[in-house]
Structures are given as C-alpha cells and as structure tokens.
Amino acid sequence: MSAPPAHSPMLARLAEQRATGVLLRDTGALYLDGGAVVHAESPAAPGIEVLLTAGGRLTPRQWREAVDAAGADCATGRWLVEHRRIAAGELEISRLGALHDAAYFVLAPAAGPTRFRHGVRHWFGSLGAVAVPAVEGEALRRRRLLETLWPHPALDTAPVTPLRAGAASAGPAHLPRGQAAVLALADGARTPSAIAALLGRPAFHALVHVRRLAALGLVETPRHTPGQEQPARAPAWLQSIGDTPDAALLRRLLVALERL
Amino acid sequence: MCGTVRNLFVTARQADAQPRGAEGSGVSGIDECLLRAMTVPGARGAALVEWVSGLALGVIGEAAAGDHETVAAETAAYARATAEHPVFTAGHTGPGPAAEEAVVVTGDGYHLLRFVEAPYEGGVFLYLWLDRAQANLGMALIRLRELAEGLVLV
Numbered sequence: 001m002s003a004p005p006a007h008s009p010m011l012a013r014l015a016e017q018r019a020t021g022v023l024l025r026d027t028g029a030l031y032l033d034g035g036a037v038v039h040a041e042s043p044a045a046p047g048i049e050v051l052l053t054a055g056g057r058l059t060p061r062q063w064r065e066a067v068d069a070a071g072a073d074c075a076t077g078r079w080l081v082e083h084r085r086i087a088a089g090e091l092e093i094s095r096l097g098a099l100h101d102a103a104y105f106v107l108a109p110a111a112g113p114t115r116f117r118h119g120v121r122h123w124f125g126s127l128g129a130v131a132v133p134a135v136e137g138e139a140l141r142r143r144r145l146l147e148t149l150w151p152h153p154a155l156d157t158a159p160v161t162p163l164r165a166g167a168a169s170a171g172p173a174h175l176p177r178g179q180a181a182v183l184a185l186a187d188g189a190r191t192p193s194a195i196a197a198l199l200g201r202p203a204f205h206a207l208v209h210v211r212r213l214a215a216l217g218l219v220e221t222p223r224h225t226p227g228q229e230q231p232a233r234a235p236a237w238l239q240s241i242g243d244t245p246d247a248a249l250l251r252r253l254l255v256a257l258e259r260l
Numbered sequence: 261m262c263g264t265v266r267n268l269f270v271t272a273r274q275a276d277a278q279p280r281g282a283e284g285s286g287v288s289g290i291d292e293c294l295l296r297a298m299t300v301p302g303a304r305g306a307a308l309v310e311w312v313s314g315l316a317l318g319v320i321g322e323a324a325a326g327d328h329e330t331v332a333a334e335t336a337a338y339a340r341a342t343a344e345h346p347v348f349t350a351g352h353t354g355p356g357p358a359a360e361e362a363v364v365v366t367g368d369g370y371h372l373l374r375f376v377e378a379p380y381e382g383g384v385f386l387y388l389w390l391d392r393a394q395a396n397l398g399m400a401l402i403r404l405r406e407l408a409e410g411l412v413l414v
Contacts, residue, residue, distance in 0.1 A: 100315055
C-alpha cells in the first residue's frame with residue numbers, strides 16, 4: 001500500500017522557527033505555540049467539548065460557563081481544572097485525544113493547500129504542547145493501522161451502509177460494544193465522522209470500527225473510486241479564523257481616522 | 261550521548277509546561293501520574309495508552325519491547341482483546357469496559373494493565389512493567405489503582 005510521506009516541509013520550518021499561529025488546510029486547522037502543536041480542529045472530528053459533554057463528564061452548561069469565564073483569556077482548560085469541574089488528568093487525556101484525532105484529518109495527504117497565520121492563538125489555551133514530529137508520526141501510525149485492519153480508505157469518508165444479509169448469515173454472535181454502537185447508527189447516509197459526532201467519541205475510533213465491520217462483511221465496502229477519498233472539507237468560516245486580529249486593527253484605524 | 265542529553269532537556273521542558281496539580285491536592289496530570297508509577301518498587305516502565313487507537317498519551321522509563329510506540333500499540337491490542345472479550349464482557353451493561361485490570365506474569369516480569377474511567381468510551385489504560393525479582397505484585401496493583409483513580413479524581 002502506498003504510504004505517503006507524513007512530513008510537511010512547511011510544518012517542519014514552522015517548528016524550527018518556533019512559530020506561533022494557526023496552520024490552515026481544507027480539512028481543518030493546527031494551532032502552534034512556540035513551534036509545537038497545542039490544538040487541532042477539523043470538521044471531520046468532534047471537538048473536545050463534544051467528547052467531554054457527550055460522555056456526561058460535563059454538562060453543556062458547565063462547558064459554556066467555562067468558555068464565558070476564561071475563553072477570552074485563552075484559558076478555558078485551566079479554568080475547568082482550577083474550578084474543579086474536571087481532573088487535570090482527564091482534561092489532558094481528552095485534550096490529547098481530540099488533538100491527535102483532528103490532526104489525523106488536517107495532515108491527510110490530499111488535504112489541499114496549506115496556509116499559516118502568525119500570532120493566532122486558540123481560545124482553549126495552551127496546556128502542554130506536542131512536538132510537530134510526534135503529531136506527524138502519530139497521524140502516519142494511524143493511517144498504517146487502518147491499512148492493516150482493512151485496506152479500503154474510501155470507507156473513511158463514505159456513508160456507512162449496513163449489510164443486513166451479512167449480519168444475518170455471517171455475523172458473529174458477539175459484536176464488541178464500540179462496533180455495535182457504530183453499526184446501530186449506520187443508515188446508509190451518515191459518514192463515520194457523523195456517527196462519531198453523534199456518539200461523542202473520537203472520529204478515528206469510528207474509522208477503526210467501520211474498517212473492522214467492513215472486514216466482517218457487516219458494512220458495505222465502497223468500490224475504489226479515486227477522488228472519493230477526499231476528507232471532509234472545512235466550512236468557509238474556518239478559513240477566516242485568522243482574520244480577527246486584522247479586523248480589529250482595521251476597526252481601530254477607522255476609529256482613529258474618523259477622529260481626525 | 262548528545263541525543264540523550266537533548267531528550268532529557270525536552271522532557272524537562274514538557275514537564276514545566278504541565279499544569280500544576282490544584283494546590284497539591286493529589287490531582288494528577290499524566291506526567292505526574294507516570295512519574296509516581298516509576299516510584300512503585302521494581303518499576304521499569306509505564307505508559308498511558310488509548311486502547312482503540314493505540315495512541316501513547318504518555319510514556320516513561322524503559323520500553324519492554326522495541327520502542328515506546330511499539331509497546332503502546334501492542335499493549336493496546338491486548339487491552340482491546342480484554343475489553344471486548346465475549347467471556348469477560350458477558351452480562352456487562354454498565355459504562356466502560358467490564359474488565360478492570362489484567363495481569364501478565366512472565367519469567368522475569370509483571371505486566372499490569374489498569375483501565376481508567378475515561379471521559380469518553382473506548383478510553384485509556386495505565387500500563388506498568390515491573391521487575392519480578394524486585395516487585396510485590398499485590399502492592400503494585402494497589403498502587404496502580406490509586407494512580408488510575410488520581411487521573412480522574414476531581
């Protein structure tokens with residue numbers, strides 16, 4: 001199987017320059033602080049707020065409370081720990097889980113052009129950073145893991161279609177809980193990412209479960225069609241994340257000019 | 261030699277970047293938890309691993325086989341087999357895996373896995389590798405439970 005090189009020259013350069021800002025691709029965004037990755041987000045992966053609230057660890061209200069109190073200072077995570085809404089370990093587990101989950105999609109080989117906006121910080125805050133080679137290495141390891149399970153990358157983005165015939169005849173008596181949960185939500189329309197969002201679990205977990213279900217013949221394996229393997233595209237607003245400081249500067253300029 | 265020194269430097273920097281436990285109240289971040297795991301008598305290596313993906317959330321000490329990444333991926337496969345095993349999960353309806361811990365005894369070591377009550381399903385386990393000649397299995401299991409609880413205790 002083709003293993004595309006994981007290393008992005010641009011990312012390596014940014015790490016070397018100890019850059020702070022956001023790396024934008026069609027599949028999501030990677031936030032750097034001092035050249036290391038502190039946050040990642042992708043429309044294909046549930047955010048940390050989904051992981052924490054869907055599992056019942058935090059109520060949506062507790063989450064909003066934290067964002068309102070500390071989001072503007074880029075310290076939501078620290079606020080949650082300091083106000084004893086969540087343990088430091090739990091927060092780190094969820095944060096790292098969400099970071100690598102989103103980074104897998106951001107660093108996808110066919111994620112299109114890459115741009116970087118200097119100076120942008122993420123509102124969640126920078127608790128503990130992950131070195132760029134570690135993030136790239138993990139994304140590559142994940143791609144290889146999926147290949148060994150069932151080498152059909154089209155499954156990652158295609159709607160998950162259950163095969164009832166397979167379930168009736170060849171289906172195993174025991175289906176692990178994670179796979180059963182994904183299969184229960186497979187309706188021929190939802191993608192693995194959509195199912196992961198409904199379950200409030202990392203998107204990569206859904207990718208793993210779908211590959212296993214397909215290998216068991218419980219889920220349809222799409223025919224290989226190049227071009228279908230494109231990961232989910234980010235909405236247009238994501239591309240304008242970095243514009244905020246510029247907009248603020250323009251507003252200040254406008255106010256200053258009007259005063260003249 | 262140079263590589264070793266650089267690694268130490270990086271580790272120290274990352275430890276500095278970790279949040280401090282809230283007023284030393286026993287709240288444990290990942291690094292703090294792993295540092296404590298290494299104080300269990302006979303400890304040779306430890307890791308915190310997500311078992312569906314095989315992601316190593318944190319590693320410390322020696323790697324029992326190959327490198328830490330390999331150990332994380334391979335112990336994750338073992339943890340998954342345990343968590344999803346039809347015999348161990350029979351009749352289990354509660355949240356999280358039915359299995360709480362797994363112990364593998366080899367000629368010269370103990371390999372302990374403790375599932376952590378993680379914020380999301382398909383979560384994580386704490387892995388501790390001990391030198392059999394120096395370790396006390398019963399005591400190590402008690403310490404491992406305390407460490408796993410410390411990760412999620414508010």
